[in-house]
Amino acid sequence: MKNYIIADEWNIIEEGFDPHLNKVSESIFSLGNGRMGQRANFEETYTGETLPGNYVAGVYYPDKTRVGWWKNGYPEYFAKVLNAANWIGIGVIIGDEELDLNTCKVTDFKRVLNMHDGYLERSFTAELKSGKQVQVTAKRFCSIVDEEAGAISYSIAPINFDGEVTFTPFIDGDVSNADSNYDEKFWDEVAQEAEGNESYLTLRTKKTGFEVCTGSLFTISRTTEGAKVPTYYYGNAQNISKEKYVALVTKAPLLKGETTTIYKYAANVSSQNHKPEELVAACKNVIAMVSAKGFDTMLAEQAAAWHAKWEESDIVIEGDVKAQQGIRFNIFQLSQTYTGKDDRLNIGPKGFTGEKYGGSTYWDTEAYCVPFYLGTAAPEVTRNLLIYRHKQLGKAIENAAKLGFKDGAALYPMVTMNGEECHNEWEITFEEIHRNGAIAYAIFNYIRYTGDQNYLNEYGLEVLIGIARFWKQRVNWSNQKKQYVMLGVTGPNEYENNINNNWYTSMLATWCMEYTMEAIEHVKQTDAARFNALIKQLSFNEAEETRQWQHIITNMYLGEDKELGIFLQQDNFLDKEIIRVKDLPAADRPLNQKWSWDRILRSCFIKQADVLQGLYFFSDKYDEETLRRNYNFYEPLTVHESSLSPCIHAILASRLGLEQDAYNFYLRTSRLDLDDYNNDTEDGCHITSMAGTWMSVVEGFAGMHVQNDTLSFRPFLPEQWISYSFNIRFRESMIKIKVDRGGGAFSNFSAVPVTISVFGHAYTIAPSASQTVKYPDNK
């Protein structure tokens, strides 16, 4: 754990330059706009430790799989989000000395991520070997208004000399991925050009053939005592051209009392959104458009757009600046990563902040991110995440067929970019099949939240039938138990592999079949023509298939220990030696670094919510006492070595009135990256788990929950805080919730009345009105 980020409500601030923290900061201060993302690498040359990263959404490389021992069914490749051409680069030579923070004396270093306005600012004073001192300020952002563009302003003020600076704004496509399996480079050059103050480099990915044109235009201005000298560009720029690299070199004066600023406007346009033959022209259009706006206008538009985003998604915490900073950082990063405009995109575990985990899609999206986007963005955003999976249904059916399933059974991949499985650990790839259930659950959750029942007709049912067919084939009748069993699975708790009758998976599978049957009824009744078309398209034998599903639903084995009153995570879980996490020596933690895999597997320790994940998903089905017994049994065994775990425990602890526990779980994720708890933030931020932090507050502390088409709340205030408040979208309404010592205040910001339930009582709030609800007496 580190503790170097300075607390602030709206800004992430680093003061002083510590090269050992640089890669961590590069992750934390990352920028993105849903289309592209950029780690907080320096514009100028830096010869110290750095992980360069510019990512273009949806552009990936199928890196040849690395495998120890091959198993049938393993994929041929692992899709990697590519490090794309460096568009931020500006070489800076002062006199004849290169500016490089690794070789000069740096003071007053400060890095600020301004989350309110959506930009990154870095400033420092550097003393070069010659003794020359310069004061540098660099600002940049990835525009959420002009999504293919980014802009940089890079200012130098000489402190103790008059001289000259040589700027080399460049585009460098000769980049590689640090996590390349075979040390290959993934890009080929297609074309390049440079003329005047503009340069363009088009690259094509090997194998996948994505093309990306990166363009740049620079201008230089000088400011004296605040009065701006008219912007002008140095016409004498010299072109430098190398394989996969293009640059322009130009000189400008550096005079005491003046500030010399280079503006670099850049664009990444991709063949995903343009015809390859029009790519360069499209890039030039973007460059022309944004450079015409100019940096200040662009930044003003950026700030306004971010203010609008915050309007919908902010959580305000009074009385705890670090908590405030933490939750805003999480919301900021999530909003940078996915904007919901493109149903071909999804949310990689590291977003645009690093390469790790390949930038592909995991069940994190459905289980953790969907609630966040449902509450903070228009329904289309979540809908596009669902359609992403619908578009990949064919691949999911192919994927299941590779594993021996037939008749249209669909198994969604554990990790994917284009619908094909990328992961190759048999215990995960083939067995962690509960992901299929999470995808069905997200359909249910989306409809429950938005009321968009029509989604079932258009897209949902098709996916549900594929999933139900999979479960039907995945269980078998046990002559021993006289029930259906599900053998050989890995649950959400990946510290158990190849187990039998994982309660979570079996319960979820049963639910999937039930829900599919409900969905069939809905579609039949609301659109018989569509239903008949689906029957044909899917060769769906309604009577026989639903009869089989019903037989499984009725006869599914779901392990329970009656004496303890708990659901059994898996068969024979109680054969294990039961030890509480708190009785483990500190030196043994985290287990995944200290223990060998077999030891972890045969221990009782739980990586992340498993039975409890199920009780979270289906809280309406289980009474509080059942929840309490299971929580009391499993929580003490859970090591939370997945960042996706504490949020679920926070929500359940909240429901059980364990407020301090809930708050502690919240703390474990809210500043996970800011404080680098797991010593791995340098690889990138834990984007998907950030949604869990939001859930901890909204579904945990505020107890928000959808029941019978209304939002219900059971809020409490952590005693460390003065108040917290957030806006929530629900169907046609926008509600603001503020929770303080006295209770909750609920304001209706929408044009229609809204009915909510608080502590079990219904309140209808008129437009623009508020309702205050005190805590019940028994609290």
Place this chain on the structure above:
Amino acid sequence: MKNYIIADEWNIIEEGFDPHLNKVSESIFSLGNGRMGQRANFEETYTGETLPGNYVAGVYYPDKTRVGWWKNGYPEYFAKVLNAANWIGIGVIIGDEELDLNTCKVTDFKRVLNMHDGYLERSFTAELKSGKQVQVTAKRFCSIVDEEAGAISYSIAPINFDGEVTFTPFIDGDVSNADSNYDEKFWDEVAQEAEGNESYLTLRTKKTGFEVCTGSLFTISRTTEGAKVPTYYYGNAQNISKEKYVALVTKAPLLKGETTTIYKYAANVSSQNHKPEELVAACKNVIAMVSAKGFDTMLAEQAAAWHAKWEESDIVIEGDVKAQQGIRFNIFQLSQTYTGKDDRLNIGPKGFTGEKYGGSTYWDTEAYCVPFYLGTAAPEVTRNLLIYRHKQLGKAIENAAKLGFKDGAALYPMVTMNGEECHNEWEITFEEIHRNGAIAYAIFNYIRYTGDQNYLNEYGLEVLIGIARFWKQRVNWSNQKKQYVMLGVTGPNEYENNINNNWYTSMLATWCMEYTMEAIEHVKQTDAARFNALIKQLSFNEAEETRQWQHIITNMYLGEDKELGIFLQQDNFLDKEIIRVKDLPAADRPLNQKWSWDRILRSCFIKQADVLQGLYFFSDKYDEETLRRNYNFYEPLTVHESSLSPCIHAILASRLGLEQDAYNFYLRTSRLDLDDYNNDTEDGCHITSMAGTWMSVVEGFAGMHVQNDTLSFRPFLPEQWISYSFNIRFRESMIKIKVDRGGGAFSNFSAVPVTISVFGHAYTIAPSASQTVKYPDNK
């Protein structure tokens, strides 16, 4: 399956040249002498498909592990037997045309492995592009008399021309392993020299620093109409020197009616057996010695030595030439692979016939090879295999410590060269721990067979205590079962992973503790001083540790299904859908090629004997009805996709009187490589499973078994055969067993009387006498 090897009692014969079969034949026709081994690659240049292989026993390279997803505890490297310098190479240029079977017309091609005399002969007629025809005969062997040496005679007779041949006998160390993980080469050059007709090349392995000097001396002779022209060497040989390559080039006449022969004497001497600084001198000594003998003398000595080996180990089958060829091939290969003279060596699954599986040591040695060497070789041979493990006890303790075991617990590696674990699949490396039991069982088996009780005192007990300590820590008390359980293991049936309470492993673990306690009593009573020394050395708390072991022995959970009367392969095995192998579609077989891993895991199908392996090991503990019930339950579920499986079933079927079944199982392995059943012989022969074939005949058909210090037999004759006979060593005696239609004839070839049991009756046979026993009436 292929069917191109010509049936013959003593020879393996291939007629006609099929390039597609070349790599298969290279494996089958491999030569070895326990110190070195050579695939049947051609001496002359061959540009077609080939897998070159020359292996020097014990010389390995720690190839950096390739891994998909790292797990704590995985090894850093996988030890590979190295492809060493090519010593057989002789470039042949006729006129100005290179002889290369890939580019000329080949007729009368014949390859013969003469197992009786221990050499390989290859002959063919080649027509070059120019129309020149030559008749070539090449003979070679790895000497089992001069173990560091090999010799080649390579004869050319021109058919339709007079001309000249250029011979280039070379040593090429610029070789690689086909299975190198990162396409690296493993050898560096240390020195080379060439003068006159001799050349020497010394190479050192990277990382491990083994040095091997390969030397060669050639002579050339001409023979006219049978009269040998005096051997002479061509003094004008030119030296060719390259990095890791040395050769001599010389010319000789090729005259119609004459045969021109080059003899190449070669040696591989290793720093394992010589000081590095004396390596070249040692190599020169060997070369001088063998070249002084000459090829014909060497070959005569080779033949005599092989005749002596056959005297001890042959199995003669009358009435079935293919079966005869098959069993002799297996015995021949086993005898080539391990001679038992060096306790640093062991038996790789491919012996010296290929690279696959790294040439390292597996539990195959203890479970399958030990019975073969016990029956066919002096006790020292097996003893050295046991001492190999004793020497690695320290590493086994380190290995266990890496996985979290303490206090001197030993876990022998799944795969090893020097005692360190090389394998990296968690379900095998960490969980297939029954290998520890096989190592203890081999100690028991060796002592039971040889009567060498003193082995316990000297070596055995130390190993047994390490193993017992491991088992003690590997079980845990189940509050549910109120017994000890063993969670998270993989049994011999690797088609189940991470299962609980594998009957075989748990039973074997319990037995290990029992046997260790017996061994303690033995050592205490026979050598109290040694015992006291061991107590100190091992910090052995006899009272407490044996008390704990006894508690586990008394309270170990061993799964059983009382209704079916069977032992349960693992917890909840009966939850599976039980399907017989014979009801599987043929297209689904072999499962390991057709099914994904998860499907295999949740199926009931068994890769190799598991419960039945236990019933084989401890046949005295279980009555015939118990064996029959388990056999009848598990046999129909067994797919035998390990070559180590059918032999166990053959033995058990024999015991149950299922003679035809036993014979069918025998057939599945006896010609596994000769007929390339699994389409993988090109990678090398299945050396360790060859011992299983021997076991099928001796322990299966002849029903040989040690009971109460005597050999007992229950022979039957497969109806396809006229008779079979074999010699067996047992303690001081050598017995010949011949089984035919009438019964068994037992001849005592030793100087002392021997008592045996046949069909439950004891017979004492005087020296040089025989005893004939008819089949009992109820047969």
